[in-house]
Amino acid sequence: DIKHYLSSIQLLGAPHGIHAPNSIFAKFGKNWKFSDLGADIPQFGNTSLNFTFEGTDVGIIVRRGDYRATLYVEIDSKPANMLPLTANGESYQILTSPDLANRVEIIHVATNLEMGKHVVSIRAERGWNQWAIVGFSIGNKPDISTVIIALVTSVLLFVISLTYIALNNVLIRKYINQSISYLNNRAHLLTTICFGLLFWMSAGITWGQKLPQLFYKQNELIPIAITTISALTYYASPWLIISLTSLLTLLILFMIRPSIALAMIALVIPFYLYPKAMFERVFSTTEVFTLLALASTIARQILFANKKSTEISYFRFKLSNLDKGVLIFGIISSASIFGASEVKVALTELRVIIIEPILFYILIRITPLNKKELIRISDYFIVGALLVAVIGVYQYILGVNLIATDDGILRMRSVFGSPNNVGLFLGRALPISMAMAIVPSSYFSRMRRTFYAFAFLLMLTAILLSFSRGAILLGVPFAVISVAIYFYGKKSYVPIFIISILGLILVYIFSPQLRMNTINNQTFGPTFFRINLWKSTISMIADNLWTGVGLDNFLYAYRGKYILPVAWQDPNMSHAHNFVLDFLSRLGIFGLASIIWIIYTFFKHVSIKIKTTNDPIYRAITIGFASSMINFMTHGLVDASYWFVDLAYTFMMTLAIIQCIENTDISVNDKSN
Numbered sequence: 001d002i003k004h005y006l007s008s009i010q011l012l013g014a015p016h017g018i019h020a021p022n023s024i025f026a027k028f029g030k031n032w033k034f035s036d037l038g039a040d041i042p043q044f045g046n047t048s049l050n051f052t053f054e055g056t057d058v059g060i061i062v063r064r065g066d067y068r069a070t071l072y073v074e075i076d077s078k079p080a081n082m083l084p085l086t087a088n089g090e091s092y093q094i095l096t097s098p099d100l101a102n103r104v105e106i107i108h109v110a111t112n113l114e115m116g117k118h119v120v121s122i123r124a125e126r127g128w129n130q131w132a133i134v135g136f137s138i139g140n141k142p143d144i145s146t147v148i149i150a151l152v153t154s155v156l157l158f159v160i161s162l163t164y165i166a167l168n169n170v171l172i173r174k175y176i177n178q179s180i181s182y183l184n185n186r187a188h189l190l191t192t193i194c195f196g197l198l199f200w201m202s203a204g205i206t207w208g209q210k211l212p213q214l215f216y217k218q219n220e221l222i223p224i225a226i227t228t229i230s231a232l233t234y235y236a237s238p239w240l241i242i243s244l245t246s247l248l249t250l251l252i253l254f255m256i257r258p259s260i261a262l263a264m265i266a267l268v269i270p271f272y273l274y275p276k277a278m279f280e281r282v283f284s285t286t287e288v289f290t291l292l293a294l295a296s297t298i299a300r301q302i303l304f305a306n307k308k309s310t311e312i313s314y315f316r317f318k319l320s321n322l323d324k325g326v327l328i329f330g331i332i333s334s335a336s337i338f339g340a341s342e343v344k345v346a347l348t349e350l351r352v353i354i355i356e357p358i359l360f361y362i363l364i365r366i367t368p369l370n371k372k373e374l375i376r377i378s379d380y381f382i383v384g385a386l387l388v389a390v391i392g393v394y395q396y397i398l399g400v401n402l403i404a405t406d407d408g409i410l411r412m413r414s415v416f417g418s419p420n421n422v423g424l425f426l427g428r429a430l431p432i433s434m435a436m437a438i439v440p441s442s443y444f445s446r447m448r449r450t451f452y453a454f455a456f457l458l459m460l461t462a463i464l465l466s467f468s469r470g471a472i473l474l475g476v477p478f479a480v481i482s483v484a485i486y487f488y489g490k491k492s493y494v495p496i497f498i499i500s501i502l503g504l505i506l507v508y509i510f511s512p513q514l515r516m517n518t519i520n521n522q523t524f525g526p527t528f529f530r531i532n533l534w535k536s537t538i539s540m541i542a543d544n545l546w547t548g549v550g551l552d553n554f555l556y557a558y559r560g561k562y563i564l565p566v567a568w569q570d571p572n573m574s575h576a577h578n579f580v581l582d583f584l585s586r587l588g589i590f591g592l593a594s595i596i597w598i599i600y601t602f603f604k605h606v607s608i609k610i611k612t613t614n615d616p617i618y619r620a621i622t623i624g625f626a627s628s629m630i631n632f633m634t635h636g637l638v639d640a641s642y643w644f645v646d647l648a649y650t651f652m653m654t655l656a657i658i659q660c661i662e663n664t665d666i667s668v669n670d671k672s673n
Contacts, residue, residue: 013117014053018061019136026051026136037131038063047124049133056113057139058120059106062132064097069127070565071095073109076118080109084539084562095132096571098560099342106137115140125565227253227260231268235276235285243278247292254296255303259373261293262364266381266653270388270425271415272352272645286645290356293363322605322655323365325598330358332591333551340550341557349552349643357648364656371617374660378432378621381653385429386455388414389462392422396465405467412465423468424640426459427475427631428650431483433459435624438487443616464506468639469526475635477503479627486610486623530577530638532567533558537576541584548588552643557585579633579641586643595642598655602629605658618661625654 014025021028021039029046032039038061041047051058058075071093073080079091086092093107109120124132230253234246254261268285275282319327333354340346364377392414395401402410403419411419436444437452463471477499484495540549540562549557555574563571576582583592606626613619632641632651642648 012054014051014055014136014138016055016138016140019051019053019138021133021135023051023136025053035131038135039133040129040131041069041124041127041133043128049122049124051120051122051136052117053120053136053138054115054117055138056115056141057108057111057137058113058118059108059137059139060093060120060122060133061104061106061135061137062093062095063102063104063130063134064095064132064560065102065130066100067096067127067130068568069095069130069132070125071132072123072125074121075110075113077121080120081112082108082110084536084543084564086564086566087535092565094559094561094563094565095127095130096559098556104134112141223253223257223260227257227264231264231285231289234288240278243276247288250289251292251296251299254293255300258293258297258300258363258367259369259376261289261296262360262367262369263373263376263380265289265293265360265363265649266377267384269381269649269653270384270646273415273417284352284645286649287352287356290360290363294359297363297367320659321601322598322659325594325601326358326361326652326655329591329594329598330354332587332594336548336550336587336591339544339547340553342550342553345556346551346553352645353643353648354551357645357652360649361652361656364653364660369660369663371615374621374657375617377653377657378436378624381650382429382433382436382452382455385426385433385459388416388422389426389455389458391415392462392465393458409467411467412462414462414466419466420468420470420639421644421646422466423463423471423475424635424644425646425650426463426466427471427479427635428628428647428654430456430459430463430476431479431627431631432621432624434480434483435487435620435627438483439616439620470635470637470639472507474638475631478634479631482627482630483623486626529567529570532564533570533573533577534581536562536564536567537578537581537585541581544585544588546588546590548584548586548591551586554582554585575640575643577639579636582636582641582643599629599633602626602655602658605662609658609661613661622658622661625658628654 014023019025022034026049028039028049029042031042031045031047032049033042034040039049060071060073062071072090073083073093074091075081079085079089081091083091083093091109093109097103120136122133227250230246230249234243234250237243237246265286268289272284272286275284276288277283334350337343337346337350369377392412395414396410396412399410401413403413404410412422413419414422416422416425433452433455437449437456439449441449460476463476480499481496484492484499488495536558540554540557544557552574554576555572558573559571563573576585579595580592583595587594603626606622606629609622610619610626613622628650632647635641640647642651
């Protein structure tokens, strides 16, 4: 009878297909509620359910949204093989949607199970009134390996047979030869047309008018002043026509003096969070200046292509190992888009954190720069960092734009959204100003050295007022000590001892603000959340080792799947807070390999330059940027390293300037020759 038939089916389990929550194969606790929306998790009582099925794959159809709930899932009393694990070895699924939007989706919890009957057991934690359980999905994967082998063998035999027939048939062979001859003639015609177009384009450039060489041979003050005024007018003007006119002026000035364009980009790097509104949209000044510099470089190359000059030609230089590393890094980052679940945000990060910083790198590399122009780029970068420090200290004195911790400690954030970003950015600029301040007085004026020393002290003050533990305990000490070691070598133990004593005194003074008593607390607080974040990231990497989760997809993968239930209070983590885990989780093993190769090659260049250069200024710049990179690695062990606009630009600028020194430092070239 029907009753006996249904009971026999229930003994077997749910077959392949989609099944509703009220299926005869599901057993819920008595407090669960059901409707057309699905099954609702009870607030009190038994929150468990079992579902019996026959198949190799199982998924749960859930309703996700902006709420907190966790499903603990077992398959035959074992963890589900497609879900992350807690510290206790339980497999779990977070029901918070990655983008916090309401959605219904299938969560695949187990795959490649043995054929036969299985039981999925689910225990829900929170999530009532959300009708979270919508259904179950069962799949069967047949063994198709034998079919694939037979199919591949058949195709190979067919191709071999077809090739043999074609090569032994006179008519087919004649047709192939005629086709090759026809395509060859068309290729010659296309080549002729291309060369003709190139000839007429070059003739037009040769006989046309050149861009007026305004200010080209003037002193430095006039073009710098006009460029600065134009940049300020562009940003501050409320009228669109004036802003556009200022942009056009900047484009012309950047064409005339490309080195000033690079310096202006270095100046505005930290102000990317303060965009300019135009055409009902907002544009970052860093982005606008980068694209203007690129456009001016291309226009300059086209207009002055026929000019006889001893300058290094744009687009004509031998790729160095660092160039190749940056190129590979860019390619891997671009390819990661195809594996990203949130493509829109991935494309945005590709543009502003990969492509545009690499464009800045390329512009520095291909622009002929002399010693004075290289120093200007470095100086403008320090000026930008000094402005960040001045704004932050001023705000701290007034008590505005500060962030208070749970303990009531006020932290400075200046132009950034977080105090930690102050420590990250100023930590990169601090060793550069320190190294330049140590240059012997016979090479720099007293005023210039005083400026570098003042910038160093004010940036250090700003870092201390940000109370960024990563900067104060790791990034800054290692960067400052590395400057001393690079400058003094074996005699550096005295300055290192002095620096260490001063550092310990500062840490002791600021220990309450640095919350030193919470560093070892692994049950609550920043250390607790950081450790759980790293555990979740390792699970994320294990599932996406080769490709990563994609650019700017860390937040969505972490919040939507990998966050540990005990870390629910801090779900909005956009990066792994460790540079190794960060590159692995975003780009996979090849992305990490590319950045390791870049860092290794960078320090190889640095080591050679410090040993071979006789120019104290070049040596100081090299030491400063090398120590900045050490800050990148040490502070990056516990916080961000690359994946912010200012940090990405700084990283690429550091790589490019070190290589430009090799092209402009005559003493290095003389020694190598």
